[in-house]
Amino acid sequence: MSFLELRAVTKRYGDLDVVSNCSLSVAKGEFLCLLGPSGCGKTTTLQMVAGFVSPTSGSILLDGKDITAIKPNQRGLGIVFQSYALFPHMSVGDNVAFGLEMRSVAAGERRKRVAEALELVHLGAMAKRFPRELSGGQRQRVALARALVIQPPVLLLDEPMGALDAKLREEMQIELRALQHRIGITTIMVTHDQAEAMTLADRVVLMNKGRIEQIDRPFEMYEQPNGRFSSTFLGKANVFEGRAMRGLFEVKGHQLPCCTAAMSGDADYIVRPEKIEFADPNLDSVGLVRGEVSARAFLGNHWLFQINTPLGIMQLTHANTGLPKAAEGDIVALTWAAEHARIVPRDATQ
Amino acid sequence: MSTTPQIGSPTQAALAEGGRNWLPYWLSAPGMLVMLAFVALPLVLTLSLSLYPFQSAGGVGDQMTWANYADIATDSYFHVIFARTFGMAIVVTLICIVIGVPEAYVLSRLSARWRAVSMVVVLGPLLISVVVRTLGWAVLLGNEGVINKVLMTGGLIDEPIKMMFTFTGVVVALVHVLIPFMVLAVWASLQKLDPATEQAAESLGAGLFTVMRRIVFPQVIPGVLSGGLIVFALSASAFATPAIIGGRRLKVVPTTIYDEFLGNLNWPLGAALAVVLVVIVLGVSLGANWLIERKYKQVFQ
Numbered sequence: 001m002s003f004l005e006l007r008a009v010t011k012r013y014g015d016l017d018v019v020s021n022c023s024l025s026v027a028k029g030e031f032l033c034l035l036g037p038s039g040c041g042k043t044t045t046l047q048m049v050a051g052f053v054s055p056t057s058g059s060i061l062l063d064g065k066d067i068t069a070i071k072p073n074q075r076g077l078g079i080v081f082q083s084y085a086l087f088p089h090m091s092v093g094d095n096v097a098f099g100l101e102m103r104s105v106a107a108g109e110r111r112k113r114v115a116e117a118l119e120l121v122h123l124g125a126m127a128k129r130f131p132r133e134l135s136g137g138q139r140q141r142v143a144l145a146r147a148l149v150i151q152p153p154v155l156l157l158d159e160p161m162g163a164l165d166a167k168l169r170e171e172m173q174i175e176l177r178a179l180q181h182r183i184g185i186t187t188i189m190v191t192h193d194q195a196e197a198m199t200l201a202d203r204v205v206l207m208n209k210g211r212i213e214q215i216d217r218p219f220e221m222y223e224q225p226n227g228r229f230s231s232t233f234l235g236k237a238n239v240f241e242g243r244a245m246r247g248l249f250e251v252k253g254h255q256l257p258c259c260t261a262a263m264s265g266d267a268d269y270i271v272r273p274e275k276i277e278f279a280d281p282n283l284d285s286v287g288l289v290r291g292e293v294s295a296r297a298f299l300g301n302h303w304l305f306q307i308n309t310p311l312g313i314m315q316l317t318h319a320n321t322g323l324p325k326a327a328e329g330d331i332v333a334l335t336w337a338a339e340h341a342r343i344v345p346r347d348a349t350q
Numbered sequence: 351m352s353t354t355p356q357i358g359s360p361t362q363a364a365l366a367e368g369g370r371n372w373l374p375y376w377l378s379a380p381g382m383l384v385m386l387a388f389v390a391l392p393l394v395l396t397l398s399l400s401l402y403p404f405q406s407a408g409g410v411g412d413q414m415t416w417a418n419y420a421d422i423a424t425d426s427y428f429h430v431i432f433a434r435t436f437g438m439a440i441v442v443t444l445i446c447i448v449i450g451v452p453e454a455y456v457l458s459r460l461s462a463r464w465r466a467v468s469m470v471v472v473l474g475p476l477l478i479s480v481v482v483r484t485l486g487w488a489v490l491l492g493n494e495g496v497i498n499k500v501l502m503t504g505g506l507i508d509e510p511i512k513m514m515f516t517f518t519g520v521v522v523a524l525v526h527v528l529i530p531f532m533v534l535a536v537w538a539s540l541q542k543l544d545p546a547t548e549q550a551a552e553s554l555g556a557g558l559f560t561v562m563r564r565i566v567f568p569q570v571i572p573g574v575l576s577g578g579l580i581v582f583a584l585s586a587s588a589f590a591t592p593a594i595i596g597g598r599r600l601k602v603v604p605t606t607i608y609d610e611f612l613g614n615l616n617w618p619l620g621a622a623l624a625v626v627l628v629v630i631v632l633g634v635s636l637g638a639n640w641l642i643e644r645k646y647k648q649v650f651q
Contacts, residue, residue, distance in 0.1 A: 052549055072552045079553040085546035089568040089649045098564075102555035130648045150554060 002061075003028040003186050004049070004154055009058035011044050018044045020210040021058070026154075029184045031177070033191055033201035037233070041210040042190045043158060049188065050156055051075050062153060073102075078147030078185075082159040084139045086131040092118070092142050093127035099150040117149035118142075120179065137168050144176075148183070155180075157189040161196060173199050194234045198222070206230055222272075227344050231270045238276075238314045240269040244343055251311050256288060257338035266346045273304070275340035276316040278325050279333040289314075293330045307332060393628070400621035410618055418622035428606075428623070435602040436630065438517065439586040442524045446581045447574055449525070450532030454573075455566060457533065458540040476530050484594045487523040488514060491595065515597045523591045528584055532577035539573025540566075571646045579635050586631050603627045 002025030011019040019041040026032050034042040047053040049060060051072035059068045067075055087095050096117050100110045118124050121141035131139055140160060147155060160176075161169045177200050180187050191197050197204045198218040206213045206221065206229075214221055214230045225231035228239050242251035244267045249256045256269060291309030298304075302317045303324045316334065318325060326332050400418055403411040422428045457468050475483060490496050491513035498510035513519045543566065551565045567574075589604040596602065601609075603623060610620035643650050 050549075050553060052552075072549070073555050073557060075553075076555065077553060079550065081546040081550060083544055083546050085544055085550040087547055087551070087565060087569075089571075089646060098551065098556075099554035102560070132648070146550075146554070 002026060003030075003063055004188075005061040006045070006049070007059045007061065009045070009048060009055045009060065011041070011048060011053060012056040017210050019048070019055075022207075022210075022212050023058075024205055024212065024215060026186055026188065028186055031180050031187045031189070031200060031202045033189050033197040033204045034207060035191055035194060035197040035201075035204050035234070036207035036213075038192060039209075040207040042192075042205075042207050045207070046156055046158055046188060046190045049154070050077060050079055076150065076152055078150060078152035078155045080140070080143045080147050080155070080157045080160045082162050084131075084143040084163075086139055086142055086146075088131050090130075091127065092123065092129050092131065092134070095131070095142055096127075096146045096149050099146065103150065113149055117145040120148065120183075121145045136164050137172060140164065140172065144179075148185070153186065155185050155187045157187065159190055159192070161191070161193070169196070176200065198234070204234070206233060208233070224342060225270060225344070228268050228270075231268075231272075231342070236273050236315055236317075238271050238273065238316075240311055241346070242267065242269055244269075249341070249343060254289060254311060256341065258341050258343050259338050260343050263343060263345070267343050268346060270342045270344065271336055271340060273315040273317040274302075274319075276314070276334050276336045279335040288333075288335050290331065290333050293326050293328050293332060296324065296326070296328050298324075307334065309334070396621045396624055400618055400625050402618050404616045404618045418619050419626070421619065422622055422626055431601050431603055431606050432626075432630075434517070434600070435586055435604075435627075436634075438521060438524070438592075438602065439582050441521055442528060442585040443578050443582045445521065445525045446529050446532040447578060450529050450577065451536050451567065451570065451574060452562075453529075454533045454536035454540055454570075455562070458537060472533050473530055475526060480527060480590045481594070483527060484523055484591045487519070487526070487591075488594055491519050491522070514595060515599055517596075517600065520592050520596045520600065520602075523595050524585045524588055527588075527591060528581045531580045531584070532574075535577030535580065536570050536573040539570040543569050568646065569649055571642065571649050575639065575642050579639065582638075583631050583635060587627065 004026040006022055006024050009019060009022045010017060022041075022045060024032075034045055036042045044053055048055050051067070051070065055068065059066055061067065062075070087098065090098070093114055096114045097110050100113060105113070114127070115124065118127055121144050123138060123141050123145065126134065126138065126142075131142065134142065140163075143160070161172060164172060173196060180200075189197075189200060201218060203215060203217050204221055205215050208229050214226045216224070218234075221230060222235055225234065225237070231237035231239060240249075240251040240256075242249055242256075244250075244258065244260065244263045244265060246264065247258065247260075249258045249267070249269050251269060258269070289309045289311055291307040291314065293305055294308045294313070295306040296303060298320075299317075300320065302319050305316045305318070305324075305326060307314045307316065314334065399410070401414050401416070403413060403415050403417055405411050453472070457465060457472070460468060488495070492498070493510040493512065493514065495514070497513070498507075501507045502510065513522075547565055547569070548561050551561045556564065587604055588602075589608065592600065592602045593605050593608070596605070604627070607620045607623045607627070610616045610623060
């Protein structure tokens with residue numbers, strides 16, 4: 001049963017649908033990520049859940065109750081803002097206590113819960129400090145403690161890692177995930193970072209141009225993207241336009257293997273770079289396509305190859321298990337298993 | 351302000367060589383000279399003038415004395431005038447805060463086009479001579495003035511409400527004259543305020559009024575302080591408005607100084623009054639500044 005539900009929510013500014021007819025449901029305790037490029041409507045969607053933006057049409061339900069018309073200060077949701085939005089004139093303790101004060105929690109109880117919340121984010125000793133005396137990571141923890149202390153039914157996170165450097169971001173992601181599991185709070189996070197979405201989310205909502213492209217668990221979304229946008233936004237992909245017919249896929253006169261015999265007609269053929277293998281170019285019989293290595297890059301844990309083939313430029317990655325298998329200028333043959341290819345009908349909207 | 355000095359620029363080079371960079375001093379020298387000639391020097395002369403006795407035959411004696419200050423300190427006539435002046439300045443400052451802060455807040459939340467229009471409206475009064483504006487208020491506030499005429503014709507009152515030559519009248523006119531300074535100062539502070547802090551407070555359950563009182567106002571304290579100091583100093587030393595609206599009967603320190611200089615020709619007493627006024631305004635300003643900066647040091651960074 002869904003705990004939070006968006007029903008055909010649309011936000012229109014002038015003639016532009018910033019969010020268009022979005023429906024999704026979040027289960028209790030689930031961690032959902034709204035993922036998409038900037039301007040895709042993910043933040044507007046979050047703002048509508050928070051109540052700062054009211055939808056042009058559609059409704060939002062929390063625990064079966066319609067909250068579309070309820071003001072943000074009556075919704076009781078916990079929100080962590082991109083800028084953290086800590087109150088600069090209040091100490092860390094007062095920041096966290098603010099929500100409890102608004103709920104008229106007695107002073108003794110308030111102190112106890114503030115201490116607990118700060119302990120939860122490992123900032124027990126910082127209550128007397130002021131926000132400007134904290135590092136970026138600490139500020140984010142305070143923002144999290146402030147949102148969690150009111151025990152909200154839903155936690156909303158708006159690009160919470162945006163202001164952190166890469167290493168700290170990774171640490172905070174793991175910590176946030178552990179924290180969310182521990183307290184089991186229903187969470188919606190907005191991010192444009194696909195790696196972050198995959199690390200944290202139970203399910204990812206991929207958005208583009210105000211529409212939801214795909215909702216899936218990270219693994220399913222990565223393995224079974226439902227279109228060109230999904231396949232290229234979440235991870236890298238080689239995408240070829242062609243025609244599917246009777247268990248084969250034809251691209252520019254080349255026949256590629258595929259498993260979906262049922263489909264026919266114009267479609268996109270998607271294969272992930274890490275699913276492609278080098279074959280021996282001297283054996284004519286193997287290899288699906290030949291090409292010349294045009295570029296090679298070392299990325300630490302893997303090598304990235306760019307190969308000029310008759311199908312177009314293809315990318316392939318190999319785990320770094322020793323020396324690379326090809327060099328720039330080499331003629332190589334490429335092969336991949338039919339089940340690793342994914343064929344999706346050409347999307348009319350793209 | 352926002353451009354960082356380039357490495358290897360003349361300033362950097364001079365500093366790197368350990369030499370002192372004199373350029374800023376040279377550039378500010380003309381301004382400093384003007385300040386010296388037209389502000390510091392007259393102040394020193396006023397101070398020295400206040401230390402000489404006034405001779406009833408006219409003119410200034412040559413024996414230094416504290417007598418003028420003793421007069422001011424002991425004469426209850428002056429006490430009333432000083433109390434009235436600073437009471438007025440405090441009331442005007444408070445009203446400017448109460449009106450100016452919300453006004454600046456509303457302005458900062460308008461769309462760019464309406465903001466431009468509203469800014470002109472707010473700053474409009476500053477474009478007109480203070481005397482003209484004050485005479486405008488006289489036309490409105492007088493016994494035969496527009497407000498009383500309208501109220502009487504409407505049958506709301508039987509006889510005119512006395513507004514000219516009253517404390518209230520002067521306060522109203524001063525607030526009108528000085529409020530742009532408060533709005534501008536608070537407006538500048540509001541630019542630094544992260545609007546998400548208001549949303550954060552709202553999401554934690556705060557209503558509009560609580561957001562204003564607990565979140566917005568404390569963050570614009572620096573603007574309120576600088577605006578308040580300007581308004582306080584300008585209303586304590588305002589001359590034209592109290593002279594026209596307050597008249598002879600409602601004397602404040604600046605009009606008293608004027609009368610001493612030009613009416614009684616008692617220049618030394620006038621000078622002593624001026625010195626006392628400057629010292630009190632300065633003292634109150636610095637004191638308020640120190641107290642508020644200490645109390646709200648987190649928002650002053």
